[in-house]
Amino acid sequence: MSKIFNVLWIDDxxxxxxxxxxxxxxxTIGIILNGYSNQREGFDALTKNIVGYxxxxxxxxxxxxxxxxxxxxxxxxxxxxxxxxxKSKKAxxxxxxxxxxxxxxxxxxxxxxxxxxxxxxxxxxxxxxxxHNIKLEAGAQIDLQIKHENHVLFExxxxxxxxxxxxxxxxxxGLKGFDNQFEDQLYFTQLRMILETLFxxxxxxxxxxxxxxxxxxxxxxxxxxxxxxSGYDTSHLKVKCSVTHFPKVIANNVQxxxxxxxAASHTSVVDVTQNIHIQAYRKxxxxxxxxxxxxxxxxxxxxxxxxYSRLNSDVSINKSLWQDIDYDADGNxxxxxxxxxxxxxxxxxxIINNSKNISIYKxxxxxxxxxxxxxxxxxxxxxSKADNVVKL
Numbered sequence: 001m002s003k004i005f006n007v008l009w010i011d012d013x014x015x016x017x018x019x020x021x022x023x024x025x026x027x028t029i030g031i032i033l034n035g036y037s038n039q040r041e042g043f044d045a046l047t048k049n050i051v052g053y054x055x056x057x058x059x060x061x062x063x064x065x066x067x068x069x070x071x072x073x074x075x076x077x078x079x080x081x082x083x084x085x086x087k088s089k090k091a092x093x094x095x096x097x098x099x100x101x102x103x104x105x106x107x108x109x110x111x112x113x114x115x116x117x118x119x120x121x122x123x124x125x126x127x128x129x130x131x132h133n134i135k136l137e138a139g140a141q142i143d144l145q146i147k148h149e150n151h152v153l154f155e156x157x158x159x160x161x162x163x164x165x166x167x168x169x170x171x172x173x174g175l176k177g178f179d180n181q182f183e184d185q186l187y188f189t190q191l192r193m194i195l196e197t198l199f200x201x202x203x204x205x206x207x208x209x210x211x212x213x214x215x216x217x218x219x220x221x222x223x224x225x226x227x228x229x230s231g232y233d234t235s236h237l238k239v240k241c242s243v244t245h246f247p248k249v250i251a252n253n254v255q256x257x258x259x260x261x262x263a264a265s266h267t268s269v270v271d272v273t274q275n276i277h278i279q280a281y282r283k284x285x286x287x288x289x290x291x292x293x294x295x296x297x298x299x300x301x302x303x304x305x306x307x308y309s310r311l312n313s314d315v316s317i318n319k320s321l322w323q324d325i326d327y328d329a330d331g332n333x334x335x336x337x338x339x340x341x342x343x344x345x346x347x348x349x350x351i352i353n354n355s356k357n358i359s360i361y362k363x364x365x366x367x368x369x370x371x372x373x374x375x376x377x378x379x380x381x382x383x384s385k386a387d388n389v390v391k392l
Contacts, residue, residue, distance in 0.1 A: 003148050005138045006052055009033040010042040010079060011059035011097075022121070026131055033057065043082050050090050051166060055138040056083060057130075060098035060118060080114055093137035097121050097130060146172040153299050156306040159201065164194045171295045174288055182288045188261035188278075191291075191298055192222065195257060198305055199225045205309050206318030207245055211237045222258045226251065232353055233333075238325040245312075250304055253297035260294060328388070332379040336392070339365075339374045350376065350386065357384065364389040 007026075013019060014035030026033050034053075036042035046053055058079050076096070083094050096111065096118045111118055119130040138144055146169055147154045157165045167190045174182060199220050202208035212225040212234070224234045230251040231244030246254065260278070281290070312318060326334040337350040339360065346362030348370060358380060360370070368391045370376065378386035 003030050003135075003139070003151075005031045005054045005135060005144070007031055007033050007055045007057050007134060007138075008042055008046050008053050009035045009057045010037075010039060011035060011057075012037045012061070013059075022127065025127070029131060029135065031131060031134055039079050039082075043079065047086070049162070050086070051143060051162065051169065053092070054141060054144045055134050056092050056094040057134070058094060058096050060096055060100050077110055080110070090143065091141070093134070093141070095119065095130060095134060097127075142173065142176070142178065143169055146176075150299075152303055156302050159306070160194065160197050160302075163190070164197065167191070167194065168295065168299065171292065175292060182291050187291050188294075191257060191294055192261055194298060194302070195222065195254065196220045198302060201309065202229065202245075202305065205313060206315035207309065207312065209234075209237070209239045209241070209322050211239050222262075226254050226258055230255075233325055240323050240325055242321045242323055245308070247304070250301055253301055257294050257298060260290070328379060332381065334377060334379055335386075336375060336377050339370050339372055339376055341372055342370070350378075352380070359385050360389060361385065 011019070014033070014037060023033055034045070036045065046056075056079070058076055060076055080094070083092055086092065096116055097120075098118050099121045110116075119126045121127060139148075150168075150172065153168065154165065157168065167187065171182075171187070199208055199222065200213055202225075203210065203213045207229070208225055209228055212228055213220045221237070224237050226246075227234050228237075228239065228241055229245045231241060231246070233240045323336075328334055335350075335352050335358070337352055337358070339348050339350055342348045342365060346365055348360030348362070348365045350358045350360060352358055358378075360376070360378075364370070364386070368376075368389065370391060375392040376386075376389055377392055378389040381387050
């Protein structure tokens with residue numbers, strides 16, 4: 001996949017037809033120019049999505065704000081000041097492109113003070129050099145490197161809140177050695193919130209039951225959601241799914257994340273300081289590696305779900321797989337399963353909960369004239385034998 005560079009471009013003529021060849025030339029090498037005619041609107045967009053931009057391209061003369069009637073040098077000076085102000089959050093490589101001879105052909109105080117070159121938009125070689133340097137300098141920025149090195153993940157994260165992207169960028173920076181001081185309380189909660197968003201998306205596709213995401217009107221029951229998607233009965237919601245959505249490894253990863261970060265709390269709002277297992281762990285091992293391992297497992301889960309939801313996007317079909325869990329008058333759970341086989345001795349076998357073998361008494365098999373593939377309803381009073389068998 002080609003690397004994409006998102007560039008904030010402030011030029012009062014950014015949408016003029018004459019600029020279209022320049023825009024196309026940039027796009028062909030992976031530079032997307034996001035144009036604004038004035039300094040205020042451009043930097044408002046930048047500050048609202050600071051992670052989303054990789055470099056800044058400035059005209060020499062442009063409007064200060066949307067109400068300005070004439071272009072001037074104040075917009076350039078204000079833009080450079082704002083770029084310097086943002087360095088504590090993110091350092092942007094920035095460039096100046098102009099067709100004004102007062103900037104391209106003679107010395108200019110603003111350019112000299114900031115050690116800047118003004119590329120001449122009327123000179124094809126300089127335009128080509130500019131685009132090359134944008135890619136070169138923007139590519140050296142750590143956030144962009146992280147996004148490029150993990151482009152599949154960050155494509156998936158476009159469907160998630162910006163905070164999810166920021167969380168993973170911080171974790172990748174830690175893995176690269178830039179910062180490995182993480183607070184469990186903050187980052188464990190962030191991971192659980194990302195998982196909560198995944199479950200809400202699963203519900204929007206009909207893959208996850210409504211009851212799992214409508215606890216108290218808004219909360220997500222993480223442990224029940226994991227059980228439902230893993231093909232197991234929910235413990236309290238009395239619903240299940242007739243198919244297993246999570247592959248075994250994904251199910252294990254999600255369960256591990258939920259239980260490790262929140263001691264099986266039902267929602268993303270947890271207090272890690274109350275998790276006695278984490279606190280005991282931290283007494284002996286105070287490193288970020290537990291966080292890293294959980295984050296990497298969650299990344300795989302997000303990528304898996306993105307592909308799976310695209311392949312299973314029919315909401316009505318997905319909802320048709322939902323099942324209610326019924327109980328008889330004595331509180332015994334009523335199971336529904338297919339008869340998988342009938343042994344030579346006449347006893348039958350069915351499977352519940354994806355793995356548990358249940359024996360069907362040969363007398364019931366004969367009395368109900370059961371055949372392999374028949375659906376039956378029953379309860380299990382002891383560990384492995386069906387009682388009250390009914391053919392459906």
